[in-house]
Amino acid sequence: MSSFSTYPALNMYFIVEFQNKDLQADHRFQSVQGLKARLIKEEGVKVPRAVFENIILRRAFEPDSKLVEWCMDTINNKVFKHETITIKLLDNKHELISGWIVTDAIPLGWSVEELHAQDSKVLIETIELKYKNFQVLNSRGQVIAPKKLKKPKYKHLK
Numbered sequence: 001m002s003s004f005s006t007y008p009a010l011n012m013y014f015i016v017e018f019q020n021k022d023l024q025a026d027h028r029f030q031s032v033q034g035l036k037a038r039l040i041k042e043e044g045v046k047v048p049r050a051v052f053e054n055i056i057l058r059r060a061f062e063p064d065s066k067l068v069e070w071c072m073d074t075i076n077n078k079v080f081k082h083e084t085i086t087i088k089l090l091d092n093k094h095e096l097i098s099g100w101i102v103t104d105a106i107p108l109g110w111s112v113e114e115l116h117a118q119d120s121k122v123l124i125e126t127i128e129l130k131y132k133n134f135q136v137l138n139s140r141g142q143v144i145a146p147k148k149l150k151k152p153k154y155k156h157l158k
Contacts, residue, residue, distance in 0.1 A: 009097050013090040016057065018067075020083055026067035029059040030124065032087055035100055035134060054108060054128050055085075061112055061123040071107040071127055080106055085129075088137075099137035105129040 016029050036053035062068065073079045083106070088099040109128035136145040 009089060010092075011089065013092060013094060015088050015090065017086045017088065018083055019085070020070075020081075022066045023070060023083065026062070026065055029057050031058045032056070033058075035087070035102075037134070050133065052131060052133060054130055055102065055105070057127040057129070058124055061125040067127065068110065068125075071110040074107045075110065082106055085131075086137075096137070096139055096141055098139060099141065101135045101137065101143070102129075102131045103134065104132035106131075 014029075014032065015027050016032060017027055018024055032055065034053040034055040038051055039048040040051050041048040070081065070083070074081070082104040085102040085105050086099055087102065089097045091097050106129065107127060108130050110125065112123055112125045115123070135143045138144045
């Protein structure tokens with residue numbers, strides 16, 4: 001449980017965890033963008049549908065990374081291996097404040113920023129992921145949203 005004692009939460013401590021053991025070494029990222037869900041109402045459809053923005057992960061380029069292999073295998077070879085990812089927001093003691101479990105993620109894009117002979121800065125790679133949905137975690141790592149709906153009980157007619 002987090003010993004988080006300041007409000008509001010700072011977004012500078014986080015980790016990205018991949019469920020696949022081959023990708024677990026890839027957990028340090030500079031930024032995570034795209035944890036966004038919204039409902040859209042389509043014309044002629046009674047029930048709005050949920051839309052999730054693509055997740056963008058940025059980090060220092062790692063050429064021997066299994067994550068790069070996964071991305072390029074998907075993009076070049078059309079090998080679609082869905083992945084579950086947990087993004088954890090941490091406090092300054094690296095204890096969990098909150099988190100998000102992202103399900104059925106697959107790479108849509110991979111890139112590195114411009115190579116430039118006059119710049120001496122860290123080369124950043126960007127990974128874009130499409131996903132099915134996400135769940136929100138509390139500071140104890142429990143899913144708090146979306147809540148599971150109870151299925152209605154139907155009495156069978158005789």
